[in-house]
Amino acid sequence: MPESAYDCIVIGSGPGGYVAAIRAAQLGMRTAVVEKDVVGGRCLNYACIPAKAVLRTADILSEIDDAAEFGIDVAGRTVDFAKVNDRRKKVIKTLTGGVSGLFRGNKIDFIEGLGAVTGNGTVRVGSAKDGTEYTASKGIILATGSVKKPIPGTQFGGRVIGTEEAWAFESLPRRLAVVGAGASGAEIASAYARLGVEVLLFEALDRVLPTEDADVSKLAERGLKKQGMQVFTRTFVENVRDGKDSVTFTYGDQQGEVDYLVIAAGRGADVEGLGLDEAGVKVDDRGLLVVDGAMRTSARGIWAIGDIVPGPALAHKASDEGIIAAEDIAGNETHPLSYVDIPRATFCTPNVASFGLTEAQAKEAGHDVVVGRVPYGAVGAGTVYGDRTGLIKIVGDRRYGELLGGHVIGAKATELIQELVNARALEGGYPEVARIVHGHPTLSEGVMEAARAADGWLIHG
Numbered sequence: 502m503p504e505s506a507y508d509c510i511v512i513g514s515g516p517g518g519y520v521a522a523i524r525a526a527q528l529g530m531r532t533a534v535v536e537k538d539v540v541g542g543r544c545l546n547y548a549c550i551p552a553k554a555v556l557r558t559a560d561i562l563s564e565i566d567d568a569a570e571f572g573i574d575v576a577g578r579t580v581d582f583a584k585v586n587d588r589r590k591k592v593i594k595t596l597t598g599g600v601s602g603l604f605r606g607n608k609i610d611f612i613e614g615l616g617a618v619t620g621n622g623t624v625r626v627g628s629a630k631d632g633t634e635y636t637a638s639k640g641i642i643l644a645t646g647s648v649k650k651p652i653p654g655t656q657f658g659g660r661v662i663g664t665e666e667a668w669a670f671e672s673l674p675r676r677l678a679v680v681g682a683g684a685s686g687a688e689i690a691s692a693y694a695r696l697g698v699e700v701l702l703f704e705a706l707d708r709v710l711p712t713e714d715a716d717v718s719k720l721a722e723r724g725l726k727k728q729g730m731q732v733f734t735r736t737f738v739e740n741v742r743d744g745k746d747s748v749t750f751t752y753g754d755q756q757g758e759v760d761y762l763v764i765a766a767g768r769g770a771d772v773e774g775l776g777l778d779e780a781g782v783k784v785d786d787r788g789l790l791v792v793d794g795a796m797r798t799s800a801r802g803i804w805a806i807g808d809i810v811p812g813p814a815l816a817h818k819a820s821d822e823g824i825i826a827a828e829d830i831a832g833n834e835t836h837p838l839s840y841v842d843i844p845r846a847t848f849c850t851p852n853v854a855s856f857g858l859t860e861a862q863a864k865e866a867g868h869d870v871v872v873g874r875v876p877y878g879a880v881g882a883g884t885v886y887g888d889r890t891g892l893i894k895i896v897g898d899r900r901y902g903e904l905l906g907g908h909v910i911g912a913k914a915t916e917l918i919q920e921l922v923n924a925r926a927l928e929g930g931y932p933e934v935a936r937i938v939h940g941h942p943t944l945s946e947g948v949m950e951a952a953r954a955a956d957g958w959l960i961h962g
C-alpha cells in the first residue's frame with residue numbers, strides 16, 4: 502500500500518473523529534486522521550474540557566464558602582487565576598496527549614492540515630493548488646465540528662467574544678455579559694459569578710435553560726441568582742458597540758457596559774473549505790449535512806458525524822455517531838441511536854441533567870403522563886451531604902410504566918441521570934427503577950424514590 506493509501510480517513514480529531522478513527526482501526530482498517538488545528542478537537546482544547554476545569558475551581562470555591570456550616574473556618578481565600586489557567590492547560594494537555602497516545606497505540610496516522618473531499622473520492626490535505634491527495638478505499642468520515650455564530654446585528658472581534666474565548670481568559674474580567682442562558686451560557690455565568698466577576702446573564706426566551714423541563718428552569722434561575730449574577734429573561738441585547746476598554750449595549754430601555762460580551766447563542770457547522778459541493782454532499786436548510794441512520798451522507802463513500810449533522814451538539818453524541826459510522830464502513834450491523842434519549846448535562850451550579858421528554862413535551866405528544874417529583878431533602882443523603890434543594894423528576898406514561906424522561910437538578914445531577922438513561926436503554930420502566938435496591942445513604946436513592954412517586958407509592962415523602 503502506498504503511504505498515501507488508507508482504508509478510512511477521518512477529517513477532524515474531536516470526540517467524533519478520534520473515536521471513529523480508533524473504532525475503524527480496531528476493525529482492521531488502515532486509518533488516518535486529518536486535523537487543521539490541534540489534536541482532540543474543540544471539545545478537548547477549547548470547549549467541554551477547559552469549561553469543566555474552570556468550573557471545578559468555582560465549585561471548590563463554593564465549598565470553601567459553605568465550609569463554616571460543616572465546622573471548618575477558612576480564614577480568607579483568594580483566587581490565583583494564573584494558577585487556575587495553569588491547571589486548565591495541564592488538564593487539556595493530559596487529555597489531548599492521551600488521544601495522541603491512542604492514535605499511536607492503534608497505528609493511526611495523524612496528518613496535519615486542512616482536509617477537503619474531492620470529486621473523485623479522495624481527501625486533499627492543503628490548498629487546492631499544491632495539496633497532497635490521500636485515498637480512502639473504504640470510507641471517509643467528516644467530523645469537522647461547529648463554529649460560533651453571532652446574534653443579529655453583532656460580529657465577533659475585540660471584546661465581543663464566543664464561549665471558547667470565555668474559557669480562555671488570561672486574567673479575570675471585572676464585568677461580563679453573557680448572551681444566551683442555554684447550557685454554555687449558564688456554565689460561563691455560573692463559573693465567573695462565583696469567581697467574583699460581576700455577571701449579567703441574558704436570555705431572549707422566558708426562562709433560563711429553556712430546553713429543560715420548566716420545573717428545572719425555575720430552580721436553575723433561583724440557583725444562578727444566588728451566585729450574585731443578574732438574570733434577564735425575555736430580554737434582547739442590542740446596539741452592541743465594541744470599544745477599546747469595554748463593550749456597550751442596550752437591553753430593554755437600559756444601557757450596559759462590561760469588559761467582555763460573550764455570545765453563547767448558537768453554533769453552525771464548520772464546513773468551510775471542506776469541498777462538499779465538489780463531492781456532492783447535501784446539506785439541509787440549517788447548513789447541517791444530511792445523513793441516514795448509519796451516518797451515510799448523500800455522496801457514496803462519505804459519512805458524517807458530530808456537530809455537522811443534526812441532533813444535539815454534544816461530545817458523547819458525536820462519539821457514538823463515530824462508532825456507528827466506522828462500524829458501517831466495516832460492513833458491520835450498526836445500532837440505532839435514539840437522539841431524544843441521549844443524556845444532556847449542564848455543569849453550572851446547580852448541576853442540571855436530563856434525557857427524554859419534558860413534562861410539557863410528553864403531554865403534547867399525547868402520553869398518559871405521570872410525574873414523580875422528589876426533592877433531594879427527601880432522602881438522607883441530601884441532608885448529610887448538604888444539598889436539600891435539588892430535585893429529581895421522572896416523567897412517565899402510566900399505561901405501560903414507560904420512562905419518558907428524567908430531569909435532575911442539584912449536586913451530582915450529571916452523574917445521577919445516567920441510571921435513568923440506562924434503565925430506559927435496557928427497556929426498564931419507572932416501576933422497575935422503583936424496585937431496584939439502591940445503596941444508602943446515596944443521592945441515587947432519590948432517583949428510586951422519584952420512580953416510586955411516579956408509581957404511586959413514595960416512601961419518603
Ligand SMILES: Cc1cc2nc3c(=O)[nH]c(=O)nc-3n(C[C@H](O)[C@H](O)[C@H](O)COP(=O)(O)OP(=O)(O)OC[C@H]3O[C@@H](n4cnc5c(N)ncnc54)[C@H](O)[C@@H]3O)c2cc1C
Pocket residue numbers: 512513514515516517518535536537538539541542543544545547548549550552614615616617644645646647664665685771773774775806807808809814815816817818819848
Ligand atoms: C463552550 C462549550 C462547552 C461545551 N461543553 C460540552 C460538554 O460539557 N459536554 C458535551 O457533551 N458537549 C459540550 N460541548 C459541545 C461539544 O464541544 C461538541 O458537541 C463536540 O466538540 C463535537 O465534536 P465533533 O467531533 O463533532 O467536533 P469538534 O470537537 O468541533 O472537532 C472538530 C475538529 O475538526 C477540525 N476541522 C474542522 N474542519 C477541518 C478541515 N477541513 N480539515 C481538518 N480539520 C478540520 C477542527 O479543527 C476540530 O479540531 C460544548 C461546546 C462548547 C462550545
